[in-house]
Amino acid sequence: MTDPDTGAAKRGRRRRRRKGTRADPARVTVTLVALGVLLLVSVTAGLAIGSVRVPPVQVWGIVAHALGAPWTEPDWPRARATIVLDVRAPRVMLGAISGAGLAVVGTALQALVRNPLAEPYLLGVSSGASLGAVTVIVFGITLLGPVSLPVAAFAGALGALLLVYATARTGGRITSARLVLSGVAVAAILTAVLNLLLLTTDRGNEARAVLAWTMGGLGGVGWATLWLPGIALLLGTAALMAQARSLNLLLAGEEAATTMGLDVARFRARMFVLLSLVTGVLVAAAGPIGFVGLMMPHTVRLFVGGDHRRVLPTAALSGAVFLVWADTAARTVAAPMEIPVGVLTALCGGPFFLWLMHRDARHDTHRRAA
Template structure:
């Protein structure tokens, strides 16, 4: 039985708030709960006495943990929304932005910059290269899918897989070309996903990309529902399938490119979270997209906590945890959905 949308919203929002609180409270440095509350209140309202806590506590809470928690929420929400929309656009429940080559396109761009050592934009060079690589990979995949003048969803998936494998080989070659163990470790950590570089300045772009993409997708929720019935049926309902796919794929590529550039290769969220959201509220995108966003945000915030505390004081790459948790969860979801023949 599916939950009422408002109940799903309430539960997921509560889980997200609890995860954000836990992410700010937990870490290598122990900070009392009341101190955490006072630090955040002082920065937000200006009320309180900064002398009541140390500079290091202020730095840990306000400049390290809180931006990281918020970035995890933004990335998780964005990847889940991208996955839900991609699955509808190609009518394939196994599709997500990573299957379309975006992850390894971004990886090639970032790794090439790191290995070559060229940084015309300073610390933002790797992120910019990752963003450009993601968009370039998607352009190749989409062009292959449009070969012959018609769009074929199956061809898109196959082209994405081929490009992904090819770019994976290029990435491995670039990593093997470096003789610096520290650089190799840095590259591999980025490939597996990391939120360690989060800061307040990094939050604006993913927040804007998520809001724009989410608004556009919700405005096209009914056409997305029509696409689930097939292109011919959608055309009969007045939905221009090819034009809609082109516009929305561009938005999804932009959003995913921004997220991958900031957080690296975090897999499985765009694949499993939409499935879980459909179990809760069905396939209507007016309900599915908000629930997927909340679920993705809460999931990645909780995963990030696990990545930081599982091998304390070492930190696991976030993508490793999402893969370990996501694989069995996805198998369970597939088994559960086998009893349900409706929707994707």
């Protein structure tokens, strides 16, 4: 016979979990609007701040004039318009796209493997994508033309993700510690192979450029290279939004999701391919940038709850805002020297990661004590 106190406690925990997945619709709307306005402000700051300061009003005058909108006669130097449109704007756009994409991928990964510490960088997915991309660069492989680099990055990301998942899963279960350790081990091996390729290549100048790229950076991007990561972000986010209900089911556990009609193995396989594709394209464009996919999902859940129909769009907006500001700081804090943006995201994400591990360890202790 079931202990009434134990049954009541279980029902209370279930009610708290259900409550945690919901949020007041008005609060969600306010959060989305606030993030949209903050993203607009962030983009304006990214276009205005630099070695040449451009007033925000002039920034939007230049943008409006370039789009053909009716505006007063241009009163700015042509060089200033070139700086805003051709140098800073593609970089800011790539920052917003990469930040949004990494946040969305991190959100989905945390649901798929049911681990709050999951994210592309920590699980070795970014390292796999980097190895695939660097292999194409070092050996000059151009079988698929301009998409050779993203395809190789996708293959590397998918292979790394499957390897980490297979090594971390024992007896049908995955623990946080085992998943993180598997990700660290796989990432270390792939990084060692990548460094070996760079050390043994005959292309010295190219190797130095690739080595700087492996720390994550948005410099040197042009408008012609933005279309692929933009499409990957839009299609990937749309596909994940369509599967938001299935991601919510996984929050209750694999057995519960199966009883509610979800083929967990097939769904997880499809999502792994999708997330690897998005990660590979983003890494090919901006290099491996860590911890965005770890921090943003946890941050936005405080405001919109755990429902993925709300978490995914808010995480995308917050990731875009975060990376635009991180890149702006990266190119201005130590000017004229530029800091790789991946270094700044790691400085922010490392302490956050340690806090999450401490929090989870404390919760596990309380759970065993109860």
